[in-house]
Amino acid sequence: MIEVNEVSKTYGDLSALQNVSWTIEEGEWWGIIGPNGSGKSTLLQLISGVDKISSGELKIRGRHVSKYNRRELSQMVAVLQQDGLPAIHYPVRDIVEMGRFPFQDWLGREQNKNTTALVDDIMNRLHLTDLGDRPLDELSGGQRQRVALGKVMAQEPQILLLDEPTSFLDIYYQLQFMELVANWRQDSGITIVAVLHDLNLAAQFCDKLLVLREGEVVGVGTPDEILTEDNIRRVYEVDPAVVKHPVNGVPQILLSRQ
Numbered sequence: 001m002i003e004v005n006e007v008s009k010t011y012g013d014l015s016a017l018q019n020v021s022w023t024i025e026e027g028e029w030w031g032i033i034g035p036n037g038s039g040k041s042t043l044l045q046l047i048s049g050v051d052k053i054s055s056g057e058l059k060i061r062g063r064h065v066s067k068y069n070r071r072e073l074s075q076m077v078a079v080l081q082q083d084g085l086p087a088i089h090y091p092v093r094d095i096v097e098m099g100r101f102p103f104q105d106w107l108g109r110e111q112n113k114n115t116t117a118l119v120d121d122i123m124n125r126l127h128l129t130d131l132g133d134r135p136l137d138e139l140s141g142g143q144r145q146r147v148a149l150g151k152v153m154a155q156e157p158q159i160l161l162l163d164e165p166t167s168f169l170d171i172y173y174q175l176q177f178m179e180l181v182a183n184w185r186q187d188s189g190i191t192i193v194a195v196l197h198d199l200n201l202a203a204q205f206c207d208k209l210l211v212l213r214e215g216e217v218v219g220v221g222t223p224d225e226i227l228t229e230d231n232i233r234r235v236y237e238v239d240p241a242v243v244k245h246p247v248n249g250v251p252q253i254l255l256s257r258q
């Protein structure tokens, strides 16, 4: 579904990504991990079409990303960042409805779609119904990130790009957010690429991980294959213990003081 072939990205003299090759199949949930500055967000921006590749090829569904216009891309790809929405004084339900913009004509009309039912369903799934009339700037960070998720769900994309979506959330809301995304994926078959700093969350939710270091791919595989003590030591320069989660067996990282 997404083919990244020998892609490089430079900003002036700075090389942010070098010869990255990667294939994402329909319906997969990938995590991109790696240290600060390794090129994770850059790679996500190239896939979303926000930024342009310097060399190589990047295709979605067989077509170069640069050949899609903005409307076509936003009907297919949705992006959610760590602080998904600015704290504006606007009702929650209206913000979720804004997710339909890519499908509306210039009068805000949409053909062949019961938008009200779609938005009702999303509000219900994300436990937002009771908050519908509340202005966004009066909500907590965790509630705001749920509204941001609602807006991208209303967009009904085929590809969801998440850039550290849980960074500002406490552990309750981190888990809640990831479970809501997982449920959405189960129902819709959406393809997900998530930049995650939390390796334990990545191990719990992602099918596969891509590891970047200094703009290069240094690992591709399942969480079991990637999250080993040796790999983490090599990429992050820390000395962790990796244990199996007692309930589901996925690798979990315990940090030790140096």
Ligand SMILES: Nc1ncnc2c1ncn2[C@@H]1O[C@H](COP(=O)(O)OP(=O)(O)OP(=O)(O)O)[C@@H](O)[C@H]1O
Residues within 6 Å of the ligand: 011, 014, 015, 016, 034, 035, 036, 037, 038, 039, 040, 041, 042, 043
């Ligand atoms: N718009 C830009 N202009 C110039 N340099 C940039 C730009 N965006 C990113 N970079 C540089 O590219 C490199 C990769 O940055 P990027 O944000 O992709 O890393 P990252 O892995 O997402 O980092 P972090 O984990 O800290 O968010 C960094 O050296 C960064 O300074």
